[in-house]
Amino acid sequence: MHNGRPTTVIFRQTGEDLSDFITDYYSKRYKAFADLNETGLLIYIPLIMEGLCRMNDDEISGIFQLSEQPTTDNLLHFYCFVLQKLDNPLIMNLFWETAMFEGFLLAQKNAGISLYSDQTIRDYLKAVAGYAAERNWTETYKVLFTFQKQTFEEVKRYVQKHISPAPDSEQIPFKWRIYREHPQICYSLSVRLLHEMCMGEYSEAEYLPSYEKMSVKYNVSVSTMRRTVYVLHHLGAVQPVNGKGTRICRIREGDGMPDLSIAPIRRNMAFFFQAFEIIMYSCEEALHITFSAISPEEKKQLKEQLRKYLALGCCEISLWRLLLTVAVGSPLQGIREIYGNIYGLFLWGYSLKPSHETEPDNKRMYRMFTEELIQALETDDIDQCAALIKQFVSKQFIFAEKYLIRHGFQQNELRLSSSISFLLSANEG
Known part of the structure; x- marks a missing residue:
């Protein structure tokens, strides 16, 4: 806009x-497509x-109505319509990130590419x-499963016939960009420190290093380091102690x-x-494919870690260890990317672990699970491992939701934002 007048941008x-x-x-994402399709089967279905x-x-009648106009747009509307029932903005974010990366909407603009026939979508x-x-x-x-598999095979045949992959050095892997308001370095650094406090360099330490030492280690300013510790303090993960430094609040201590x-x-x-x-x-699904792929030595190390948590009385960390195992050990890059982000977000529940101990038998549940x-x-x-984790996570999710609501969270803070709901509703019309 210039002097109050709108500027028109012409793109030809x-x-x-x-x-x-x-x-x-497509050539630069050639090697990521097969991996992301397998990832989608495990995550989205x-x-x-x-x-x-x-x-x-x-609402199911609405899907019948979409089938009467079997376009690619309505196929996307179907997925949005269904996923919106979960009222989870992070799920919608992930869906659109994968949809944009796969470029199916882009492909529809090229008359030479037909990924979906009208009859296929209708059926x-x-x-x-x-x-x-x-x-x-x-x-x-x-x-659902058959359609995703058959659709990918169609795409695979087309790509192999018409497109040559770019060199490995130019290949672009899938990256999940999580939408945040005003992202700051201190938040991503907070996650890194939470990881180090749970499973990394500071897992046995009583205090964090000085601001100056950590600023050098993490290549940030001292002021950024102070803001990071401020965030961790209000999260309940650390406690400043006059004359001593920043004390780490251990999960097992519950303070x-x-x-x-x-x-x-x-x-x-x-x-x-x-x-x-x-x-x-x-x-x-994510843990099943990971446990099927990791080596006997990696499984041995995992068992040793879990036994250590039993001995120390900090079985609350067991679930984080499993998430980290998926984020590092899954054979699918897409799963590693998604669960790497999920692991980081899950660390923000650090101080909720001891809080959960107010729930009857919760500590015993963690120990029994481990x-x-x-x-x-x-x-x-492996089947039993995956089933145990699914059952345990489902119970712990209920505890977490009750805790947050009991401490003043409203459902509209935890669930789908009105702006996203409006966007999808508008598209559906």
Whole structure:
């Protein structure tokens, strides 16, 4: 805008330019597509199934209506419509990040690329709606899974026929960009320090190093380091001690409580809650593929860590160790990327662990979970491991939600923001 007058930006692109751009786009993401498709099967199908389970008859009728206009846009509207039932902005963020990376909307602008036929979309949406209306979740799952697999095979055949991969040095992996308001270095550094306090360099330390030493170590200013410790203090993870330094509040000690009157703490607690829900619906599949891929030596190290937590009385860390195992050890880059971010967001619940101990038998539940998990790992029963984790996370999610609501959180703070809801509602119309 100049002197109160709007500026018009004119963008002109020939059909040849568009075709070249699309070819270049796909060639540089060539090696990520297969991985991201497998990741999507493990992450999204459980989320879509849960969204469908929450739909009433009128909402399922809306899927039938979408099938009458079987366009690619309406296919995306279907996924948005279903995932929005989960009321989780982090899930919607992840969905759009993967959709944009895969570039299917971009491909539709090129007349030479046809990823979905109208009949395929119509049959798919009608089948999903039909089985969902009958509450036949076994067949619903089969339809979702089969469509995703067949669609990817179509895309794979097209890409292999028409597009050559760019050199390895130019390949672009999937990165999950989480939308934040006014992101600051101190928040990402806080997550790094929380990790070090739980499982890294400071896991056995009583105090953090001085601001000056940490500023050099993490290559940030002393003022940034002070802001980071300020955040951790109000999170309940550290406690300044006059004349001594910054004491680490251990989970097993239960002496750190979050200050939920601080806006950044509340925002990051909401991220923790939303990440927790993604874990609840996707952990069984993500852990199963990871435990099937890691080496016997890695499983041995995991068992040793879990036994250590039992001996120290800090079994609350067991779940974080499992998330970290997925973030590092999954054979799929997409799972590693997603669970790496989820692990970081989940660390914001650091000080909720001792708070949960006010719940009846919660500490005993952590210990029993750790013992049962070790036993399943001893027999290499991967199905049992995954099932145990799914069951445990589902129970702990309820505890976390009750705690946050009891301490003043409103559902609209934890759930889908009105701006995202409005956007999707507008698109659906």
